[in-house]
Amino acid sequence: xxxLHERMTTRRFDIVHRGPYRWLATALGARSxxxxxxxxxxxxxxxxxxRAVLPRVTIAAVDLDERRTISRGVHGWRGRWLVNxxxxxxxxxxxxxxxxxxxxxxxxxLRELVVNVADPAALIAALDPAEVG
Numbered sequence: 001x002x003x004l005h006e007r008m009t010t011r012r013f014d015i016v017h018r019g020p021y022r023w024l025a026t027a028l029g030a031r032s033x034x035x036x037x038x039x040x041x042x043x044x045x046x047x048x049x050x051r052a053v054l055p056r057v058t059i060a061a062v063d064l065d066e067r068r069t070i071s072r073g074v075h076g077w078r079g080r081w082l083v084n085x086x087x088x089x090x091x092x093x094x095x096x097x098x099x100x101x102x103x104x105x106x107x108x109x110l111r112e113l114v115v116n117v118a119d120p121a122a123l124i125a126a127l128d129p130a131e132v133g
Contacts, residue, residue, distance in 0.1 A: 010038040011126050013117040015046065017072075017085030033085060035115055037126045042093075044101070044115065046083050050074045052101035052110060062127045065090035065114055074103055079111035089116040091123050 015033035036043045037056075044052045069087045076082065079098060084090065092114050099110040117123050 010036050012036050013119070013123045013126070015083065015085050016089060016116055016118050018087075033083075035117065035123065037123075042127065044083060044113065046074055048104065050081070050083050050101065050103050052099065052113070054095065054099050054101075054110075056127075056129075058095045058097065058099055059093060059127055059129045060096040061092075061094045061129065062124050063092055064120055064124065065092040076103065076108060079109040080114075081108070081110060081112070082114045084114070084116040086116050089118060089120050090114050091117065091120045091127075093127060 013035045015035070017033070033046045034044075036045075039056070041056055042052075042054050042059075044050065044054070067090065069082065069084065069090070071082060072085055072087075074081070074083050081101065081103075092112060094112050095110060101108050101110040101113075115123075
């Protein structure tokens with residue numbers, strides 16, 4: 001099994017916090033806000049507020065979300081979740097079938113996730129459903 005672990009490469013994309021929210025997010029425990037991608041899964045964490053471990057094969061689509069949002073943090077309803085620290089650099093990830101995530105420890109449905117990162121194009125390339133083997 002060691003050879004399998006060596007072949008898997010994990011890429012980390014930090015969720016970016018900008019402006020005054022950066023200090024508030026750190027104080028609220030969102031310092032460990034990131035998306036980690038390997039060959040088999042993605043892990044999304046936003047401090048103690050949000051966590052999802054998702055099989056890559058469930059990614060139906062990934063695209064740039066050009067909207068600007070004033071919301072920061074973790075917000076969701078009916079399977080659609082926004083997990084961000086800034087209003088730009090947003091990437092939308094759609095899942096089929098619907099997945100499970102946790103917010104403050106409670107299970108939630110996850111059909112669509114919008115996150116923000118410094119390099120959205122790199123995250124989109126890393127999550128490309130066509131690249132899943």
